[in-house]
Amino acid sequence: MGEAPALLVDDLQDGALNGLELENGPCKTTATVGDKTYVIGGADDGTLSVQVQNFDRNLGEWVRPTVQGTKPVACKGLSAVPLEDRILILKKGSKSDDQIWFLEVDTQYVRQQQKLLGTEVVAWSKGVIGNAEKPVVISGPSGVGKGTLISMLMKEFPSMFGFSVSHTTRAPRGMEKDGVHYHFTEKSIMEKEIKEGKFLEFASVHGNLYGTSVEAVELVADAGKRCILDIDVQGARSVRASSLEAIFIFICPPSMEELEKRLRDRGTETEEQILKRLRNAQAEIEQGKSSRIFDFILYNDKLEDCYERLKSIIVQKLLGLDGFVTAPPKSVPREIDLPMDYSVSKIDSKIIINCISSGEKESKNLIMLDVSSLKGGAPGRTRGLNFQAIDSFSTGFNGIDQLS
Numbered sequence: 001m002g003e004a005p006a007l008l009v010d011d012l013q014d015g016a017l018n019g020l021e022l023e024n025g026p027c028k029t030t031a032t033v034g035d036k037t038y039v040i041g042g043a044d045d046g047t048l049s050v051q052v053q054n055f056d057r058n059l060g061e062w063v064r065p066t067v068q069g070t071k072p073v074a075c076k077g078l079s080a081v082p083l084e085d086r087i088l089i090l091k092k093g094s095k096s097d098d099q100i101w102f103l104e105v106d107t108q109y110v111r112q113q114q115k116l117l118g119t120e121v122v123a124w125s126k127g128v129i130g131n132a133e134k135p136v137v138i139s140g141p142s143g144v145g146k147g148t149l150i151s152m153l154m155k156e157f158p159s160m161f162g163f164s165v166s167h168t169t170r171a172p173r174g175m176e177k178d179g180v181h182y183h184f185t186e187k188s189i190m191e192k193e194i195k196e197g198k199f200l201e202f203a204s205v206h207g208n209l210y211g212t213s214v215e216a217v218e219l220v221a222d223a224g225k226r227c228i229l230d231i232d233v234q235g236a237r238s239v240r241a242s243s244l245e246a247i248f249i250f251i252c253p254p255s256m257e258e259l260e261k262r263l264r265d266r267g268t269e270t271e272e273q274i275l276k277r278l279r280n281a282q283a284e285i286e287q288g289k290s291s292r293i294f295d296f297i298l299y300n301d302k303l304e305d306c307y308e309r310l311k312s313i314i315v316q317k318l319l320g321l322d323g324f325v326t327a328p329p330k331s332v333p334r335e336i337d338l339p340m341d342y343s344v345s346k347i348d349s350k351i352i353i354n355c356i357s358s359g360e361k362e363s364k365n366l367i368m369l370d371v372s373s374l375k376g377g378a379p380g381r382t383r384g385l386n387f388q389a390i391d392s393f394s395t396g397f398n399g400i401d402q403l404s
């Protein structure tokens, strides 16, 4: 049985809200979740900047929460649909890939942050249609051949895999390009960004700081590709403990002598750095083999053999295929293009967007946005949104009352 259309307030005018005087400034949209009413938006040069304040009915006062996550840019109007632990925000007059957002008000991430900061917290997260492919985490000691294997995979299947470009405080090697191999960063900047929650994981490795930003993984998923992370064992452990579901592969050298030979032959490190990497390798291999972090352990003896095994793992585990055929490129996630004029209502986990386009002949279309399988969320994107566009006239489907 569907519930009645939810409390939706589109483009509220300045002033009173349900009898409550707003603290200050004009506001546009409001939504109530639990005991709190959230006011989202504020006028800014004819467009809306996206600000948040909430009225706590228990305390009887306005609160300005700490706002986390990547904020949406200004827009011409907002609609808000309260869900259980977050508010769906539809932005008007925005680009088609920038129309769906979530303001998380009581998700696990928000509760964690509230505990950590001791203040009221809300967090923005951009909504994305469809799901991300499960990432692949590859770890192993320095010089074992991780980079070589990943390059082979990306070269053979450029449309299927994308590399998560990590941040590091180490200096670039001769051929390495900023933004391609790593984001080469100052330590103080990286430490600040870690504090701001921009990293999915980070670790000190061989005396330098390395980390995977939330954005690095999201960008690959945005392109409709499966993300590959080349990170150390500490990083793999952190990802295992995070909400990111991934497949974990550890690459082992055939022997320590061969590892040393590969490191020396690569010729990218000083003698001191080589010795440090070899010292750390022993512990990494022990942890890799025994820690239960990894789903698969691969020995990289003969490169071609190891590459074939890596491919077959990925195929069997991730793609569910028998032979390694070149799969068609994943389509880039679809986008909804909302017109300026529409009304919104909610039935269970379906958001009904009734689009009204006025021209010579007025026509109406319904978009049904399904929010029942949301995944991820702040500090990254919210994925798992699905939608169906319904031409109400051609189908004879004319109103939300007919939905169940």
Ligand SMILES: Nc1nc2c(ncn2[C@@H]2O[C@H](COP(=O)(O)OP(=O)(O)O)[C@@H](O)[C@H]2O)c(=O)[nH]1
Pocket (backbone or CB within 6 Å): 139, 140, 141, 142, 143, 147, 166, 167, 170, 201, 202, 203, 205, 206, 210, 211, 212, 230, 231, 232, 233, 234, 235, 236
């Ligand atoms: N935790 C973590 N480790 C990383 C990250 N990026 C790279 N690493 C690891 O840091 C170690 C050193 O990497 P690098 O300096 O490129 O040297 P290489 O492994 O010898 O090529 C390797 O074990 C990488 O897997 C990251 O974002 N997070």
Ligand SMILES: Nc1ncnc2c1ncn2[C@@H]1O[C@H](COP(=O)(O)OP(=O)(O)O)[C@@H](O)[C@H]1O
Pocket (backbone or CB within 6 Å): 140, 141, 142, 143, 144, 145, 146, 147, 148, 149, 262, 263, 265, 266, 300, 301, 302, 303, 304, 306
């Ligand atoms: N199976 C292999 N046999 C011999 N040399 C290898 C093999 N795999 C990788 N190499 C070489 O070993 C060196 C280190 O490989 P690299 O991919 O840079 O390791 P990592 O990224 O794990 O530090 C490179 O010069 C690479 O060409």
